Amino acid sequence: MTRSNADSCPGVLRLHEAADGPLARVRIPGGQLGAAGLQALAEAAEELGDGALELTSRGNVQLRGIRDAAALTERLDAAGLLPSASHERVRNIVASPLSGLAGGVADVRELAPALDAGLRAAPELAGLPGRVLFTLDDGRGDVSGFGGDIGLHAVEHEVFAVLLAGADSGIRVASGDAVGLVLAAARAFAEIRGGGWRLAEVADGAARVRELLGFASTAPGRVVPDPADHPPIGWLPQDDGLVALGAGVRLGVLPARTALFVAAVEKPVLVTPWRGLVVPDLDEWTAEQVVRVLAPMGLIFDAESPWVRVSSCAGAPGCAKSHTDVRADATAAVESGRVASPTDETGAALGPIPAGDVRVSGRQHWSGCERRCGHPHGPATDIVAGPDGYRVTGP
Numbered sequence: 001m002t003r004s005n006a007d008s009c010p011g012v013l014r015l016h017e018a019a020d021g022p023l024a025r026v027r028i029p030g031g032q033l034g035a036a037g038l039q040a041l042a043e044a045a046e047e048l049g050d051g052a053l054e055l056t057s058r059g060n061v062q063l064r065g066i067r068d069a070a071a072l073t074e075r076l077d078a079a080g081l082l083p084s085a086s087h088e089r090v091r092n093i094v095a096s097p098l099s100g101l102a103g104g105v106a107d108v109r110e111l112a113p114a115l116d117a118g119l120r121a122a123p124e125l126a127g128l129p130g131r132v133l134f135t136l137d138d139g140r141g142d143v144s145g146f147g148g149d150i151g152l153h154a155v156e157h158e159v160f161a162v163l164l165a166g167a168d169s170g171i172r173v174a175s176g177d178a179v180g181l182v183l184a185a186a187r188a189f190a191e192i193r194g195g196g197w198r199l200a201e202v203a204d205g206a207a208r209v210r211e212l213l214g215f216a217s218t219a220p221g222r223v224v225p226d227p228a229d230h231p232p233i234g235w236l237p238q239d240d241g242l243v244a245l246g247a248g249v250r251l252g253v254l255p256a257r258t259a260l261f262v263a264a265v266e267k268p269v270l271v272t273p274w275r276g277l278v279v280p281d282l283d284e285w286t287a288e289q290v291v292r293v294l295a296p297m298g299l300i301f302d303a304e305s306p307w308v309r310v311s312s313c314a315g316a317p318g319c320a321k322s323h324t325d326v327r328a329d330a331t332a333a334v335e336s337g338r339v340a341s342p343t344d345e346t347g348a349a350l351g352p353i354p355a356g357d358v359r360v361s362g363r364q365h366w367s368g369c370e371r372r373c374g375h376p377h378g379p380a381t382d383i384v385a386g387p388d389g390y391r392v393t394g395p
Contacts, residue, residue: 010024011026012081012088018318018319023062023066024066026060026061026082030093031059031095031097031271033269033271035265040081041259044076048067053253061271090126090128092132093116093136094136094146096108096142098142101236102237103239104154107138108154118180122183129196133146133198134150135152141153143273146377152182159175160173165206166224185209189209192205232272233301242283244278245280245287246276248276248300248308250298250331257297258294258297265286267281314374316368319369333359338359351390351391352386352388353390354389362380362395364381364383365383366383369385
């Protein structure tokens with residue numbers, strides 16, 4: 001596929017002119033934000049934006065309604081959140097959030113910053129599309145199903161399968177050579193992509209990358225698992241006896257004030273691709289106090305909460321293309337108990353129906369128009385607004 005229009009993914013240096021003002025997207029490679037980074041983003045959102053952080057399905061963070069782009073750039077640069085002007089939009093790296101903390105075949109925590117550094121050190125990779133996605137799965141199968149362009153999936157403690165266009169290429173690489181091979185694959189993609197934004201859009205893209213890597217013929221790969229249907233939420237015991245807390249964020253919108261309270265815990269903070277947070281390395285007493293403070297502020301620590309199953313695009317008034325305020329409609333559905341009601345079992349499109357009549361259970365995504373921006377990875381019921389109401393289509 002050759003795109004006729006230019007890649008317009010926003011960053012910090014190139015803002016998106018949304019209906020509610022300029023929008024900045026801050027890349028957080030591997031979701032590794034940290035307490036200081038979270039505090040810097042929260043303060044920027046309060047003082048320069050609309051007072052909230054939007055968590056994305058790639059583990060990045062968006063700030064809306066930016067009033068001073070130059071001041072934002074200066075702040076994020078000082079906080080270490082803008083380490084490269086030339087490569088800022090290609091630093092899309094998703095990693096297993098609990099890697100090295102609990103379970104998994106291998107620890108991929110160090111691979112994310114190493115890959116990020118390698119991308120930034122390669123001038124020829126600055127031109128990669130802003131939609132490129134790298135995935136680092138520690139073997140538990142939580143992020144390999146995200147359809148990344150290039151990825152690693154641990155199959156043994158020191159051995160990774162190389163994923164291309166979301167599928168196992170059959171290539172195996174030792175952990176010490178893994179980042180180098182991913183960077184070589186990224187160069188190959190840059191060479192063959194033409195006008196394509198994603199490797200899957202390039203004709204025979206995965207095969208051509210394998211050939212450029214010197215693996216023209218490889219053994220058949222394994223089936224890549226679907227993305228995890230149960231994001232890390234709640235009390236998560238670590239292998240070292242400490243506790244990680246997984247927090248869901250309602251519709252991915254984290255108020256800056258709440259973010260400042262999370263940062264005040266002074267522990268590492270991970271942004272997950274399920275639009276949530278993980279705060280690791282807590283003793284049990286501290287974890288209990290964190291839940292006691294943050295749950296009343298709206299963070300979700302109950303994995304069975306309907307909020308964990310519901311996502312949405314920005315909707316009106318933030319998006320001019322949206323037919324309605326989908327966040328308000330989705331919130332009303334959750335708070336009225338309609339999310340827990342039985343869904344249509346045929347999977348057929350229902351509607352158009354008024355927002356107040358939408359009753360859907362399970363994983364679902366509310367969209368203000370047919371573009372379905374921010375759609376989660378994996379199957380989900382689509383609830384799409386039109387000029388006459390919503391249409392509901394089963395996964």
